[in-house]
Amino acid sequence: MRSIYSYLGLWRIALRRFSSEPVLTFCLLLGWSVVVALASAPPMYTDAANRSLLQHELQTVPNRSAFSFFYHYVKGSSIAGADWQEYLALNQYMETRYSQDLGLPHRSDMHYVKSDLFQVFPLRDGQYELRDKPLLRGYLGFINRLEDYITVVEGGFPAQENAESGNGEVVNVLVSQAFAVEAGLQVGEGYTLFDPSARTANGAILRLEVPVRIAGIWIPRAESSAKWHLPPASFANVFLVSEETYIGEIGERVPHALTDVGWYRVVDGDSVRAEDVDRFLRRVSFVDRQIQSLIGTTYLELSPVSALRRYQRVATAQAILLLLFSIPILGLVLYFIVLIADSTVKRQQIEISILKSRGATTGQVFSIYLLQGATLGIVALAIGPLLGQKVAQFIGGTRYFMTFNAQTPLQIETTTTSMTYTFAAIGGALFATVLPAMGAARLAIVEAKQEISRRQRRSFWERSYLDxxxxxxxxxxxxxxxxxxxxxxxxxxxxxxxxxxxxxxxxxxxxxxxxxxxxxxxxxxxxxxxxxxxxxxxxxxxxxxxxxxxxxxxxxxxxxxxxxxxxxxxxxxxxxxxxxxxxxxxxxxxxxGADVTLTEGAALRILPPEDGKPVEEGEEEFVWINMPVDEHRQAPGVRAATRIGDFPVSTRVGSRLVNGRLFGIDRSQFPEVAYFRPD
Incomplete structure (x- = not known):
């Protein structure tokens, strides 16, 4: 208890010293804040800049989100595809545990199933043979939550109850408008889907005919274009049914109903930073193993994994590189802190000696300065990262030397790496602050007065010839x-x-x-x-x-x-x-080569003979036709223009073939257009 009270007293002394030297305290706090800001800014900037590039790279495909995953199972054969129990188990996993195992919130998804290719014939009594020529070819399939993606322009959604025909129960289907126009399909018409090469699971030949009726014609819903993670054209020749009908009736009748299966998942990856990539990639690998254990031939065909690895590597390397470039500036600021702290200690040298003469230990005197540094560190921890965000934003708005443009500001956020650098900077600033106090805390009052009065000694770097x-x-x-x-x-x-x-x-x-x-x-x-x-x-x-x-x-x-x-x-x-x-x-x-380079094509023209006689094949005279360069000079804002030709050439020098480039220029106009350095 006594030691607790003594250290509480040290806190009071440390805080009072701040008020006794307000200018030096402000300078110390300024130095601390600048060190923290300069240390935390590089990882913030590199993370934001590379994350912006990552988003741009992953979103180059329209309607594709950055963190998109596409798991695809396909079996290119009329032999029975995946087992229905395996499919249902995998689909249950994707619906319930996928986002949890991946560790990111779910945003949107799309799931589809397609059968193998069918031949399409008119609906009639009797059976079709292999030699019969089909009207067209198409697939059976479904899209999960189909009503969210399409608008039925003719007819309606398939009814749950299917009609009876001579060949069995007729399945109500939807077809795309493009497919209907191309093949001449009408609502209410019946067709037979025939697979002449179908086989059962054990390889036995199976005669497979599925009668269908066109219940409606659909087009993609305009307001749901963002939900079409897979292009609608992928389902243009698919006879779509409801998910319940496909899993129930089609699954019982069609052995190859699970030929093409896809799960498209979009997760919220806004919280993923460079330091999170390793952990996230381990989760992706774990999820992939879980999926492989359910259906072994399901592959991850689309993911941000490669881009994330590149983002992590570049962001980390650039953060270290920028920090190395800022070492001299950080060293200057730390040296400034040492100077201010040394000035403060020299002002308080006699006070330190009096404390020691009255029973204070060296550890207690040193603890006072350590507590002062801890207080400055707490304040700098609150101010420095915020100032570092401004510095990172300023760096992001710098186009080149002394030219600033922040038209597209970066999304600067505090990251784990930036906080690591922040605490390292606080540790360095704390050491720089208490460094002058280490020697002063060991001096008694007589030694302190002798130290003040004697001629100043050479510095350590002078005595050790560090320079x-x-x-x-x-x-x-x-x-x-x-x-x-x-x-x-x-x-x-x-x-x-x-x-x-x-x-x-x-x-x-x-x-x-x-x-x-x-x-x-x-x-x-x-x-x-x-x-x-x-x-x-x-x-x-x-x-x-x-x-x-x-x-x-x-x-x-x-x-x-x-x-x-x-x-x-x-x-x-x-x-x-x-x-x-x-x-x-x-x-x-x-x-x-210049401010603007324009590459144009040239037309080829056959010149007619001067005497008007017909020319035999192979003896024609050709001429290249180019737009006159004066047409370009008349364009608004163009001050000069010239034509230049670039041709690949090769020549033989001794026994060696040398390739090169031949440039053809207009000597009178080329100097007015081409770039030359001012020097």
Missing amino acids: FLLLGVASYGYYMLRTQGRIAFLQADVPSDPLDNPLLFLAPALFILAVALVAVRLFPLIALVLSLLWARLGGISMLLAFYNLARTGRVYTSLLLLLILTTSLGTFTASMARTLDANLVARIFYEV
């Missing part, structure tokens, strides 16, 4: 870039994207850091040289300034390093972004 080590590493990185050839990505034979190589950005950033550290190390020496030079030129004010910088230059080391890194990295990033944008524009123009 020269980093300079060597940066030089090695530059060497690696040269040996890989990745610097010369503008060459035509190197088609890879320069952004695929983070070393292209990290090596210069590391070189900037190393040179900045070396410059800061040499700053007192440079100030001393300037003071000696200025002593010969005169001017007491500048002389004292240079002399003071030479004596106490290490006081300004941290601020000077921050300024050098900020300006140099900002200049480098802006220069690289503009260079990449200019290169992208140049590559596109070199690929197209």
